Amino acid sequence: MNEVAFLAWVRGIGFQIALGIFIVGIVVRWLEIFLLGKKHDYSAPKGSAVQGAIRTIFSRSIPEKSTWQRSRVQIVTGYVFHIGLLLIILFLTPHITIFREFLGFGWSGLPSSAVDVIAVITMFALLVALVRRLQDPVLRFISTFQDYLVWTVTFLPLLTGYMAYHHLGFSYPTILGLHILSIEILLVLFPFTKLMHAITLFIARGFNGATAGHKGVQA
Amino acid sequence: MSNASFSRGYQALKAQIDAPIAAYFSSCVHCGLCAEACLFFTETRDPKYTPIHKLEPLRKVWEQEYTLVGKLKAWFGLSTPLHDQDLADWQEFIYNSCTLCGRCSLVCPVGNDLSYMIRKEREGMVAAGHAPDGQISAAKRAITIGSPMGVKFPALQAQIKHIEKDTGLLVPVDQVGVEYMVTLSSMEIMNYPEYLEALARIFKHAGKTWTLCSEAFEATNTGIQIGSSDIARELVSRLVNAAERLQVKTLVSPECGHAYTAIRWEGANLMGKAFTFKVQHILEVLEELRQQGKLKTEGLETARMTFHDPCQLVRRGGVIDEPRNLLKTVAQNFVEMEDAGKMNWCCGAGGGVGAIEQAHELKTRVFQRKISQLDAIKVETLVTACANCRITLEEGFEAYNREMPVLGLTELIAQHLVEEPATENAHE
Numbered sequence: 001m002n003e004v005a006f007l008a009w010v011r012g013i014g015f016q017i018a019l020g021i022f023i024v025g026i027v028v029r030w031l032e033i034f035l036l037g038k039k040h041d042y043s044a045p046k047g048s049a050v051q052g053a054i055r056t057i058f059s060r061s062i063p064e065k066s067t068w069q070r071s072r073v074q075i076v077t078g079y080v081f082h083i084g085l086l087l088i089i090l091f092l093t094p095h096i097t098i099f100r101e102f103l104g105f106g107w108s109g110l111p112s113s114a115v116d117v118i119a120v121i122t123m124f125a126l127l128v129a130l131v132r133r134l135q136d137p138v139l140r141f142i143s144t145f146q147d148y149l150v151w152t153v154t155f156l157p158l159l160t161g162y163m164a165y166h167h168l169g170f171s172y173p174t175i176l177g178l179h180i181l182s183i184e185i186l187l188v189l190f191p192f193t194k195l196m197h198a199i200t201l202f203i204a205r206g207f208n209g210a211t212a213g214h215k216g217v218q219a
Numbered sequence: 220m221s222n223a224s225f226s227r228g229y230q231a232l233k234a235q236i237d238a239p240i241a242a243y244f245s246s247c248v249h250c251g252l253c254a255e256a257c258l259f260f261t262e263t264r265d266p267k268y269t270p271i272h273k274l275e276p277l278r279k280v281w282e283q284e285y286t287l288v289g290k291l292k293a294w295f296g297l298s299t300p301l302h303d304q305d306l307a308d309w310q311e312f313i314y315n316s317c318t319l320c321g322r323c324s325l326v327c328p329v330g331n332d333l334s335y336m337i338r339k340e341r342e343g344m345v346a347a348g349h350a351p352d353g354q355i356s357a358a359k360r361a362i363t364i365g366s367p368m369g370v371k372f373p374a375l376q377a378q379i380k381h382i383e384k385d386t387g388l389l390v391p392v393d394q395v396g397v398e399y400m401v402t403l404s405s406m407e408i409m410n411y412p413e414y415l416e417a418l419a420r421i422f423k424h425a426g427k428t429w430t431l432c433s434e435a436f437e438a439t440n441t442g443i444q445i446g447s448s449d450i451a452r453e454l455v456s457r458l459v460n461a462a463e464r465l466q467v468k469t470l471v472s473p474e475c476g477h478a479y480t481a482i483r484w485e486g487a488n489l490m491g492k493a494f495t496f497k498v499q500h501i502l503e504v505l506e507e508l509r510q511q512g513k514l515k516t517e518g519l520e521t522a523r524m525t526f527h528d529p530c531q532l533v534r535r536g537g538v539i540d541e542p543r544n545l546l547k548t549v550a551q552n553f554v555e556m557e558d559a560g561k562m563n564w565c566c567g568a569g570g571g572v573g574a575i576e577q578a579h580e581l582k583t584r585v586f587q588r589k590i591s592q593l594d595a596i597k598v599e600t601l602v603t604a605c606a607n608c609r610i611t612l613e614e615g616f617e618a619y620n621r622e623m624p625v626l627g628l629t630e631l632i633a634q635h636l637v638e639e640p641a642t643e644n645a646h647e
Contacts, residue, residue, distance in 0.1 A: 042487035141266035205330030207239035216537025
């Protein structure tokens, strides 16, 4: 397969397969969770479970004081790469073009030079996260193969995107193809790894917040 | 707890998994932030005490039983199934180093309620026969004798006589149709009889009717701590039956943390129906009386004081403002320790840890957290509202050679009640 055919494949059938697995996978995971159900709570409520759920869905994005004091590096690193990834995915002009194709509408992007800087910062934060995972006693102890796999498939789209933008290493069609392929790998793995937290964390926070809200605790 | 076996344990774990647990395990990113929320980690710096690690057996069952990936991994021989030895090895984490304090549940950035899961994981441990001996014997005593410490009604009767003689007040037993049915923890009967005396004074002062029940006075619930719904249900049903038989308006949970969780939150669910009576912690009752102007106090404590929040009351019960409002009415120099309230650190021996002999050294070690919290604010007296916290605090201070009186909030309030000479004649 030459580079043009490769690029055409990842843009066409490859992308369709990845997107299909991504969507079906998420539906499967969603069912896996909700089909298990939850028992009715007969205890008299002290507060509102619904309000508690909504509250925690938002409030848990901000670290509680003693956690912030104890884990600053971890928290800052987490914020930086999450916000960085979000900005790059949603506000790089070529990405918006693709969203427009699928959604039928778009929005204005950030200047490429700004996204370029954000990409460097994000990659740096991810490297810090990796080093911490390898060095911090707790993180090293609880980490599994999947943690490193997920780190890799999150890092590769950033790296290949950066290389494509700066025309580094490979011919442009090849590196662009690799960039798209890396995203397809991410999409395929998303529903079946901890990447899924991007969706399920809202469910988790909701359940936790509902339990707390029912008891009159602000979680 | 008879006929425990690995397969029963596995089935019990499987049966515990619900949508929240599936959402929690799906969301964990192994960020490790829960470690710093747990005093068993902060005081030992040993990664094995990371809360999410304590849930590995339950996670394995979830993955293999309820996920497509888990099924595929098992099919291709890529995963190791859960073994009996895993559960045996995890006793140290699921019991000895977890007080179900719930700090991790408030810290987890993806919102996982880890404490909820550990409580459920214990159900599997009991069914598999891997609960700690100390807790098993306490649970057996609770079922057969009626109290985890083996306290029988005659012991309470002796206390009652004593109190009635000292105060001239009546301590009602088995009264029908009164407002409050009071329950106790064995710890209060054995070590802190001043609690019951305080109640007699307070209810007299407030003009409220109340009673003890000779057949159901023990509020603590070893079933909740060890993780056996069967035992928990049996113990809760004794209280529920008594409250229904005596037709009381409110069942009062004593100065105890998990007893409140047991009757206030898990109770109705264990019985499978809503209660016909109200359940309140004694602090909620006192705060209500205060707000109604029925709790008049005089004189202020001058000692520098702080309040140790029992975990089950703040994080798992929402009783946060009540003790503060009450304490401020009788203490001039009330100060808060760092992380007080919702994020207060556990005494280190709740959730049944106090009953586990093998955990004794560890619980003393992690008490350093409380020492650090208190050293920073230099108080002279510590007030709390849980008899189990109280005994743990007292033992901890002894182990660390600290002079620190520990008081129950209810008795402190009772000491400051405005004396009304006209109502001296109690036996009406």
